[in-house]
Amino acid sequence: MKTPRRSFAICVVVATCSTLLQAAVPKGWFIAGSKPDEYQSGLDPLAVHNHHRSAYLKAKSPRIDGFGTPMQDFRADHYFGKRVRSKETADAQWAGLWMRVDKGPNMVAFDNTQNRSIKGTSGWQKYAVVLDVPQDATGIFFGVLLTGSGGEIWIRDAKIEVVGPEALPIGAQAVPDEPTNQHRDLAI
Secondary structure, three states, X not given: OOOHHHHHHHHHHHHHHXXXXXXXXXXXXXXXXXXXXXXXXXXEEEEEEOOEEEEEEEEOOOOOOOEEEEEEEEEOHHHOXXXXXXXXXXXXXXXXXXXXXXXXXXXXXXXXXXXXXXXXXXXXXXXXXXXXXXXXXXXXXXXXXXXXXXXXXXXXXXXXXXXXOOOOOOOOOXXXXXXXXXXXXXXX
8 A cells, every 4th residue: 555655756756757758858959059058948738739839948047148049950962952941930038040051060051030039928920041052061950049138938830941032031132133223314
């Protein structure tokens, strides 16, 4: 016969193991950054979308001198010469989405949402970063990041997709097909 004390101890062990399993970085992701140990990541059983839990990154303290990022990396050869978009749905106090393309040890393309950051707890919003992958690229990296002031971010629906030329890199401006000022009296 189990005693109430032993039953309580078993419940504590089960709850702790369950919490540790939920706090594990989602499959395929790893935590990096300048201070990865200052952040925790996992799957949130309360933030569910389409029957899937959302991933989160949370600062362990309110003030951190550095950043953390749950991220993935993969070979670029399936994307040579293509334009790719990293797309995620996120909710955060302040965070950023980023993507990078490398050729060997060198970065050849990079963008993040620093000037269009994810701010406030405004509910789920879609964010994207678009980059071109050159023929000789070796790796593609993407993720979300938290920096400095702590907080947390939830992400879901993360994916990399090939897009056409109509999906301009964020911040890029469309180049017109023809000149716009063709007036003879206009001095350039």
